[in-house]
Amino acid sequence: MIKRILLDAGPWFAFLSQRDQHREWATAQFEQYTQFTTCEPVVTEVCHRLAYHRQSPDLALQALDEGAIVIDFSISRSLASVRSWLIKYADRGIDLADACLLAMVQDEPRCKLITTDRIFEVVRMRDRRVVPAVLPTRAG
């Protein structure tokens, strides 16, 4: 049984963005689930992308306020895990949000990770499992 649906910044922003190539797919994910779990670096990324397009970062926080997306991760509590992911996949350009999401998957294997980031297709968990990532199908 799936316990948690983790959300990355890509699908979150795709849902918000009218012209995003993954908008339809992202909207389908938002229609399928009642609540997503994420981490603060993902929220920060969405806030930045909103600000980049002259939108209020508060639009991201509204999603938290509505209870559609909840933050349930502490870097300080999972510091060793986050650091290990950043070091292991440094050559793949892993960022802090990716590392936090991987630490969240490690903490709760019965999860799905909704993402548009293909790095999760190559990453392997500590027991060599693939990441339970749900990605849009490749175009073409």
Add this chain to the structure above:
Amino acid sequence: MATRQITLKLPEATVERLDKLRAETKTSRNGLVLEMIEDNLASRRGRSAAEKLAHLGGIVKNAPADGSTSNAWRQRLER
């Protein structure tokens, strides 16, 4: 269950409707308010994320289709 007493300020018409409901259901004001809150929370939990955020879907009109702001974000981190 631990309880805490709070004071609610409701419009007169709402209080009248509450009392009418109280007479009909033989349930206390407290019980009715509690029931309504639980129903409301259950209903909110049951709604999809898309329904909860319907007012936000597609709100960003000017972002490129290819998600390249993600790269802009990474470039900013690299600076």
